Amino acid sequence: MPEPPSQFIRGLKVLYVEDDPAARAAFGAFLKRRFGKVILARDGAEGLEAFRSAPVDLVITDVQMPRMGGLALVEEIRALAPGVQVALTTAFEEVDVLVRAIELGVDHFLLKPLKQEAVEAVLLKAAKRIWADSLARQRAEAERDAAALxxxxxxxxxxxxxxxxxxxxxxxxxxxxxxxxxxxxxxxxxxxxxxxxxxxxxxxxxxxxxxxxxxNPAGRRVPLPDLDAVIQEGVRKGLGARPVEAAWGLPARMPPVQADRAQLVRVFQNLAENAGEAMPGGGRLAVAADLWDPPASEAPAGQTGPFVRIRFRDSGPGVRPEHLPFLFTPYFTTKPRGKRRGTGLGLTVAESIVRSHGGQIRACPSDAGACFEVLLPAGPLPPAHA
CATH class of the missing domain: 1.10.287 (Helix Hairpins)
Structure with a gap:
């Protein structure tokens, strides 16, 4: 298994869940000396809330805790992110606990009281696994990107x-x-x-x-400090007079991006057009944005955050699973061709523009309706008074 570079280890994000304040403070300080970001939680319920807010590369959790124990936390995390590394700290050697932990796919075990040598070995093993998985994912993404290029x-x-x-x-x-x-x-x-x-x-x-x-998707890139206005312009053009309600979730201060304004408007217009065509009788298009600094295990291949993440989620019929691999293929469309329907180039154009700007566009999981996510490399936030 390849050795991860120290810079990669320093960039990992760790969630540590422990109900004992002294142990949480001591081991938390130990972790902060080794990893880039450490999130501390007092029990499983708080840990789950933290994980949902900011996914991490490694979860370290105690077993016996109030409100929600460690095994229940692991079960919830496995449902949200099956591949995340999980380490269990416990003072007990009960067989039923260990069996259930193995069934849930716990990757590492740390027996209390924690010994530095054992902890260091487990943390290095976890980092190696994350690094190997990251390399495999990046190779696969690089091959797909090369083929796409x-x-x-x-x-x-x-x-x-x-x-x-x-x-x-x-x-x-x-x-x-x-x-x-x-x-x-x-x-x-x-x-x-x-x-x-x-x-x-x-x-x-x-x-x-x-x-x-x-x-020629690259266009002329300049700093765009008003990305919210660019998004709204594209959505208005895309929806036109369709009976679709646009619901906005754009922050008051958005980081600038280096981009061709007209081409980004086209990206957001194409996504809104697709949503509107999927809801001819009316519906709702939710457009939200945030600053996303992904854990190392989720960052796009060859890139580091942060990214501006813009998400389009509609209330239409959604995308069938068998269509997902072909969404950005030229002339692939599930809609009837004609004057008012698609030609099968909208998503292809959007994907080409976003990729030329160093970003990524992808379909994202959705329980209902279609969901698309645009990632663009973010610049620094402007001053609060700007």
Whole structure:
């Protein structure tokens, strides 16, 4: 098993749950000298609340505690994050406790009173496991990203050529239609037909602009201190006049991001359009954002936090599990094609733009409706008075 570098170990986040104040203070101080962030909790209920608020890489918990014991805590954590490392500290050697702990998948055991050598060995073993899992995940993500980059490069060249020829043909059609309209009476039936064809041609031009975005997603990046306004603009454009309520959960102060404003508006517009099309009879789109500093085991491959995390959650029918692997594939759509429905390029364009900005877009777990999450590298928070 590979040895984790000291910088990686210092970056790990640990939750320590212990009801004895003296033990919690002493062992908590010991942990803080070794890890980047240590969260202390007095019992399982407080520990579970802390874990839900800020997932960690390693949980160390006592067994016997008021309100919620360690085994009940582990059971809840396993349901939330099956892969997180868990160490159990106990003064008891009861067989039923050990059997239940093994059934729950406890990774490490520490017998009280805690001895420094044993603790150091367990912590190093846990760090090695986290490091190995992180490397495996990063390799898999890097391979997927490399394949996506190769596909994007090929598609970019193709789309750039198609967009050029497409726009030239459209310009010729538009010129011919405009010329024909000059020779028709205002109440001519042929004029009405040609004017309808102009509407369709404008939609074709919008499709051509999407081809251009796929060919060159990076755009011109500048600091954007008003990301909340960018999100709201994109959502308003995406929802249009649809009977969908937008519910906002945007913080008063959001970190700036380095981005092309128009392209980020397009990302949020595409996500809102998808949500609106999934709820033709009306519904609710909840848009929330926060600053997310992920534990080492959850950070996107090759990147470190913090990130601005923007989440779009709608009340529509949701995404079927078999469709998840294809959501960002060009021309994949579950909607009927036509004037008012999708072409299958919206999420592809959004994913290409976000990735070119050093971020990530993904479907996130949802009990009801569809949920998408956009991660963008965050800059420092502006001063409180700004």
């Amino acid at each position: 190769r596909r994007t490069a090929v598609l970019g060249t193709l789309f750039q050529g198609v967009a050029h020829d497409f726009n030239n043909l459209l310009q010729a059609i538009l010129s011919a239609v405009d010329l024909a309209l000059l020779h028709l009476e205002p109440d001519s039936e042929v004029r009405a037909i040609l004017e309808r064809s102009l509407d369709h041609t404008e939609q074709a031009r919008a499709l051509g602009r999407r081809f251009v975005l796929l060919a």
